[in-house]
Amino acid sequence: MSEGTTTRNFTLTVRYAETDAQGVVHHANYLTWFDEGRSEFLSQQGLHYSDMERDGFFVIVARATVDYRAPSFYEDRITIATTLVKGRGRMLEFIYQATNQNGILVAEGRTRHLVLDRKRRLVSMPDRFIQLLLE
């Protein structure tokens, strides 16, 4: 499995609960948005993550980085563009770009993932899942 080039988009509306006393989105929420972006990426590839878990494969986060470029505000429409950039052996890596309704890049991120079985042992993803990811 080599570097992916597929990017999948989805758009969310900023919730009031996601803002903080500075009047902008609290920085921890971007990780949750990227998580949702990854989930959407998988399901748009025909691979629902809940199916993976039902089959006994659990994707965990090993590393996450976020670069905050501009603030986001309540009611902003944020588009998360998710790209699978690495899928070698037991490791997956995604990058994310979050852009608001005015086309301004508000944050970029990268997450690295490992796959565990039901006993939390490191395993490789089965071929049927990798095929779907790469399509």
Added chain:
Amino acid sequence: MSEGTTTRNFTLTVRYAETDAQGVVHHANYLTWFDEGRSEFLSQQGLHYSDMERDGFFVIVARATVDYRAPSFYEDRITIATTLVKGRGRMLEFIYQATNQNGILVAEGRTRHLVLDRKRRLVSMPDRFIQLLLE
């Protein structure tokens, strides 16, 4: 099992992430604080909720009510007083009072709970748990 009279306290410091763009704590966080209050109540009674789950008993929330009395702010020290008020058959009920460092009541709440087994069927709590709750 009759009405309990034991009240257990614990104190938390308001996190920046819990505030919203109004500059006060977002109202959904109080349910999380009451959840933590209940968890502390149980563990102070010698009944760790994680032990209950390990034994196959899952307490779920059937109903929750919060009355918001005054705003809470970042860095406030909030004391949650949790009281078990009902424990009849398969139902538990707790009330909560949240008070800040100046003694001002900021919120009151009530939650009603049911107990499920591993297959999410309604069950009664075992006597050994009820004994601990009532002590």
Added chain:
Amino acid sequence: MSEGTTTRNFTLTVRYAETDAQGVVHHANYLTWFDEGRSEFLSQQGLHYSDMERDGFFVIVARATVDYRAPSFYEDRITIATTLVKGRGRMLEFIYQATNQNGILVAEGRTRHLVLDRKRRLVSMPDRFIQLLLE
């Protein structure tokens, strides 16, 4: 202003971050969903809540109740139906029904609201906002 009869719907997809160790959505998230439902209700009526705050009117939550009917799971599609049920003087009241993709009612709720000015004093909503709410 009398009882409203308008109901507004919006649909969300359950985030992984919203689940808890019981494998279902943690109960505090429903308040956030109802908050988003209310926000969508207002904007579908042509009244963006961010505009209200810009004009110096802050809607706060005075009371919230949730009845939990069935669990929600990761990737569920939840439709929140929001209805304005009371709007007398300085008080607003909304009810909510949350239904999943199989038509199962998962939760119902009710929230009561007051309106504050920039100095956090109780005020009445201006007529121009009430007109939009009632249309």
Added chain:
Amino acid sequence: MSEGTTTRNFTLTVRYAETDAQGVVHHANYLTWFDEGRSEFLSQQGLHYSDMERDGFFVIVARATVDYRAPSFYEDRITIATTLVKGRGRMLEFIYQATNQNGILVAEGRTRHLVLDRKRRLVSMPDRFIQLLLE
């Protein structure tokens, strides 16, 4: 202002709401914990962040990285060790180590911060704040 060597600790108990359907703490919560660690660092240095905001200085997050080493579970007691590692001109940088009750390192992180004024313009922190940070 040179590299700081002071480390400040605080300990939290994992909330049920912080777990996810994998039965472990959802990865986004670590950023909130580090945020709370930074808040505790400042207040233990005698510099309440709420005072900074009252004086018109807003610390924002420009970059955040988390390395996840081991899972955390409900009721775990997590100690966050926060160290100020850089404070040159307009930039602050902190590192964090999160360790559980068994002494296992569960996560490490790093955050980079900028300081804004009320109009969200980049400024330097006043000397009186820097003195307190370095003491």
